[in-house]
Amino acid sequence: MSEFTEESKEFHLSLQDADSTTLKSILEIHWDRICNRLKAEVGEVEYRTWLQQITLGGIEEDELTLYLPTRFLRDWVRSQYNSKLNQLWNTELPQIRRVELALTPTSDTPANTSPVQEEIPSQASKTNDFNPIKKTQKQAPPTVIEEPEIKEADEGKIPLQTQLDPRFTFDNFIVGKPNEFAYACSRRVAERPSSPGFNPLFLYGGVGLGKTHLMHAIGFELAKAGNISVSYMSAEKFMYRFIASIRSQSTIEFKEELRSVDVLMIDDLQFLIGKDNTQEEFFHTFNALIDAGRQIIVSADKSPSDLSGLEDRLRTRLGCGMVADIHATTYELRISILEAKAASAKVVISPKVMEFLAHKITTNVRELEGALNRLIAHANLFGRPITLEATQEVLHDILKSHERRVTIEEIQRKVSEHCNIRQTDMTSARRARAVARPRQIAMYLAKQLTSRSLPEIGRKFGNRDHTTVMHAISRVSELMEKDSSFAEDVELLRKMLEN
Numbered sequence: 001m002s003e004f005t006e007e008s009k010e011f012h013l014s015l016q017d018a019d020s021t022t023l024k025s026i027l028e029i030h031w032d033r034i035c036n037r038l039k040a041e042v043g044e045v046e047y048r049t050w051l052q053q054i055t056l057g058g059i060e061e062d063e064l065t066l067y068l069p070t071r072f073l074r075d076w077v078r079s080q081y082n083s084k085l086n087q088l089w090n091t092e093l094p095q096i097r098r099v100e101l102a103l104t105p106t107s108d109t110p111a112n113t114s115p116v117q118e119e120i121p122s123q124a125s126k127t128n129d130f131n132p133i134k135k136t137q138k139q140a141p142p143t144v145i146e147e148p149e150i151k152e153a154d155e156g157k158i159p160l161q162t163q164l165d166p167r168f169t170f171d172n173f174i175v176g177k178p179n180e181f182a183y184a185c186s187r188r189v190a191e192r193p194s195s196p197g198f199n200p201l202f203l204y205g206g207v208g209l210g211k212t213h214l215m216h217a218i219g220f221e222l223a224k225a226g227n228i229s230v231s232y233m234s235a236e237k238f239m240y241r242f243i244a245s246i247r248s249q250s251t252i253e254f255k256e257e258l259r260s261v262d263v264l265m266i267d268d269l270q271f272l273i274g275k276d277n278t279q280e281e282f283f284h285t286f287n288a289l290i291d292a293g294r295q296i297i298v299s300a301d302k303s304p305s306d307l308s309g310l311e312d313r314l315r316t317r318l319g320c321g322m323v324a325d326i327h328a329t330t331y332e333l334r335i336s337i338l339e340a341k342a343a344s345a346k347v348v349i350s351p352k353v354m355e356f357l358a359h360k361i362t363t364n365v366r367e368l369e370g371a372l373n374r375l376i377a378h379a380n381l382f383g384r385p386i387t388l389e390a391t392q393e394v395l396h397d398i399l400k401s402h403e404r405r406v407t408i409e410e411i412q413r414k415v416s417e418h419c420n421i422r423q424t425d426m427t428s429a430r431r432a433r434a435v436a437r438p439r440q441i442a443m444y445l446a447k448q449l450t451s452r453s454l455p456e457i458g459r460k461f462g463n464r465d466h467t468t469v470m471h472a473i474s475r476v477s478e479l480m481e482k483d484s485s486f487a488e489d490v491e492l493l494r495k496m497l498e499n
């Protein structure tokens with residue numbers, strides 16, 4: 001039996017007689033643990049998106065109430081996490097047999113009102129006082145701070161501009177080899193929407209490479225031009241709105257509204273995989289808009305032909321216009337992005353730190369941006385310059401997650417890149433200093449960063465003798481002692497390779 005069950009027994013006894021403050025503490029302890037478990041199971045991002053806003057309600061006999069601040073969240077959590085929440089609560093406290101998900105009560109709404117009849121409350125979950133409702137004795141609901149909230153039924157009428165992120169403009173988008181084609185296509189669509197050959201525009205690429213950014217940028221340009229109605233939404237939101245319209249019997253209005261826009265942008269289309277009804281609805285909307293000469297822009301993580309979970313007819317139609325791929329970033333693009341972001345934040349960051357970041361954080365721009373923002377925040381907070389050491393300290397966790405085993409080939413590649421020589425020179429017989437010195441540095445690093453023996457290292461460097469490797473190591477060590485800038489360079493290389 002797990003420790004939870006043992007403890008739960010104790011709480012089971014105490015729950016019966018607990019006064020409201022004790023009951024509150026008991027439930028909070030369990031809720032904390034459940035939250036941790038949920039976080040571990042669903043991941044930080046999903047947790048923050050959907051579950052973080054849940055607050056504890058109270059217990060009535062064997063039913064526990066949890067509150068959510070909006071209908072959307074409540075419905076979503078109900079459809080996706082209901083059984084998980086029931087199961088976790090039941091494991092923690094076996095006397096809880098049912099978890100009810102309700103809207104956070106407002107000051108003029110009794111806590112036991114049927115959630116469906118309630119008005120949509122404010123985003124006040126964080127300020128919502130705990131309200132343990134014990135047995136059948138119900139207490140007055142907590143007062144919450146009202147904030148304007150968009151009602152579900154009105155969501156389709158939100159003016160476009162409120163849905164676009166003002167940071168995502170063409171001016172803020174840094175263009176490089178990996179994204180120049182997608183950028184050019186986006187520009188073209190923004191200038192002349194619905195042009196033959198560019199409709200639909202399908203942008204695809206890995207996570208955090210700028211697809212959403214480009215879509216918003218197109219939206220802004222079109223909005224600036226005026227007289228063009230643009231609607232941007234994620235595929236997830238599309239699905240939610242579609243479901244909501246079915247529930248509220250307003251599907252016709254939903255369809256009409258969508259079909260009246262000049263430009264429809266749907267982000268992260270892969271979300272529709274496996275959602276057959278929503279896919280079908282999207283397909284009809286898509287056809288209606290294209291037939292009416294309206295522009296469609298779609299983004300996804302894969303090309304239409306690789307989105308195998310989508311219906312064939314939809315995939316075929318998606319691939320009919322312009323399909324533009326955003327490739328993984330190159331080192332040069334990462335440096336340009338860092339420079340641009342540092343400049344716009346009006347922060348001076350040394351080239352060494354930029355190089356270090358661009359070498360280390362290669363996965364996507366979002367992570368790179370996040371790392372830079374963290375460095376800037378840290379520097380501002382403590383008034384310290386952003387040195388290489390500070391960078392390593394502040395970004396310790398991020399860098400660690402990028403940690404991997406270093407191979408001699410990688411060392412040779414990094415050193416060649418850094419010293420601007422060909423990688424083949426690492427194994428060639430050339431003895432010119434411009435080539436020999438980087439080769440010695442690479443041998444030194446191979447000894448430092450791998451568990452290879454001297455003869456093994458020698459073999460990897462063009463079948464050289466182990467005494468050559470020994471000589472290289474002592475020469476580099478000697479130079480590092482004498483020349484601090486040389487030492488710094490080798491250190492930088494080591495740090496870049498190390499994680």
Ligand SMILES: Nc1ncnc2c1ncn2[C@@H]1O[C@H](COP(=O)(O)OP(=O)(O)OP(=O)(O)O)[C@@H](O)[C@H]1O
Pocket residue numbers: 167168172173174175179205206207208209210211212213214268301337365366369
């Ligand atoms: N070329 C670029 N220039 C400037 N910023 C960029 C560039 N590419 C991406 N970004 C920034 O990186 C972050 C992530 O980009 P975005 O959200 O557009 O990625 P995405 O491809 O839509 O990712 P996902 O697949 O997760 O939806 C944003 O803050 C965006 O501004």
